Amino acid sequence: MSNILLKNKPLNVLTWFKTGGSCKYFFQPENKEMLKKFLLDKQDNLDIFPLGAGSNILIRDKGYNGIIVHFAKLNKITLENNGIIRAQAGAMDVEVARFARNHSLSGLEFLVGIPGSIGGGIKMNSGAFGSEFKNVLIDVKAINKDGVIKTFPKNELNLSYRTNKLDSNWFFLDGRFKTKPGQKNNIQKKMKEIISLRKNSQPTGVKTGGSTFMNNENFKAWELIDKSGCRGTRLGGAKISEKHCNFIINFNKANSSEIEALGELVRERVFKKTGVKLNWEIKILGEK
Ligand SMILES: Cc1cc2nc3c(=O)[nH]c(=O)nc-3n(C[C@H](O)[C@H](O)[C@H](O)COP(=O)(O)OP(=O)(O)OC[C@H]3O[C@@H](n4cnc5c(N)ncnc54)[C@H](O)[C@@H]3O)c2cc1C
Structure with a gap:
């Protein structure tokens, strides 16, 4: 049990920013029965937070x-049947894209460009290069804090841009995805194109949380950040990426306070310059 339930586990190693403190308890179930038992047996009233690949979070x-x-x-x-792929919440998006390609199934190529897990992708309605989870998801199985398991059809999640409106007391266990038959070579070609587009437009091989602020129908966050002169701005060990100015990078042993303060500085400057209050896309967790 010792590797499954831990006390005071440092979380920095589990996030892309590589920053942040510890949690009181850390539970890593090996199957859904184990998670259900844990939720049913749990004695205290502590909050529970589901963590995926840590690629969109600041602790x-x-x-x-x-x-x-x-x-x-x-x-x-x-x-x-019928080309439907079921992926558990902890499966990495890239593995699901490769699985679909290996079975000559098309439609999930975009997942190769998102460095998160299926659970995180369902929560964030993640998307890239012309598609998003909303377009391919059929339904999800979820468990709540009382150990109740239920299947939700996609429309009950009310997915929209980086948003999932299902009550956050539900944790995703798996999702089912639709695909269509395709040719393995073409699928592979599309995946390669996506990887290369990503390399050209985003910083790679760095400690970051991906897009920091949300776009909306009227603006792209990076354009407002650029217009406000924030490209390359530094605070401690954190900086706004020169390559894609909606990315914050931990370039020199930044802590989470520096990353958050830099984000707030950008929000303030953008507001002064354009009148728009940017909303964080990155989820921020923990005690102030
Ligand atoms: C370099 C880089 C590039 C990126 N590019 C893109 C991109 O192109 N498009 C895009 O959309 N995003 C992008 N992101 C952001 C991120 O990868 C996605 O949002 C991803 O889907 C988050 O998944 P995760 O497993 O890392 O989630 P985490 O960061 O671990 O968590 C994010 C949220 O999901 C919730 N969550 C995780 N698992 C579950 C679960 N099982 N049940 C319920 N809630 C859960 C968490 O509680 C949290 O609220 C990028 C990030 C990085 C670092």
């Missing part, structure tokens, strides 16, 4: 006084 330096449920080991991907 504050004082840590999180609650329970982190880490989905990494619930990572099975299976093929059902």
Whole structure:
């Protein structure tokens, strides 16, 4: 049990920013029965936060006084009838894209460009290069804090741009995705194009949380950030990427406070320059 339930586990290693404090308890179930039992047996009233690949999250330096449920080991991907792929929450998006390609199934190529897990992607309605989870998801299986398991058809999640309106007391266990038959070579070609587009437009191989602020129908966040003169701005060990100015990079041992303060500085400058209050896309967790 010792590797499954831990106390005071440092979370920095589990996030892309590589910053942040510890959580009070850390639970990493190996299957959904184990998670259900944990939720049913749990004695205290601590908050629970589901963590995926940590690619869209900033954990504050004082840590999180609650329970982190880490989905990494619930990572099975299976093929059902009619080209439907079921992927557990902890499966990485890139693995699901490769699984679909290996079965000559098209439609999930965009997942190769998102460095998160299926659970995080469902929560964020992640998208890239012309598609998003909303376009390919059929339904999701989820568990709540009382151990109840339920399947939700996609429309009950009310997915929209980087938003999922299902009550956050539900944690995703798996999702089913539709695909269509395709030619393996063409699918592979599309995936390669996406990887190369990503390399050209985003910083790669760096400690970052991806897009920091949300776009909306009227503006792209990066354009407002650029217009406000924030490209390359530094605060401590954190900076706004020169390559894609909606990315914050931990370039020199930044802590989470510096990253958050830099984000707030950008919001302030953008507001002064354009009158727009940017909304964080990155989820911020923990004690101030
Ligand atoms: C270099 C880089 C590039 C990126 N490019 C893109 C991009 O092109 N498009 C895009 O959309 N995003 C992009 N992102 C952001 C990020 O990869 C996505 O939002 C991703 O889907 C988050 O998944 P995750 O597993 O890392 O989630 P985490 O960061 O671990 O968590 C994000 C949110 O999802 C919730 N969550 C995670 N698992 C579950 C679960 N099982 N049940 C319920 N909630 C859960 C968490 O509680 C949290 O609220 C990028 C990030 C980086 C670092």
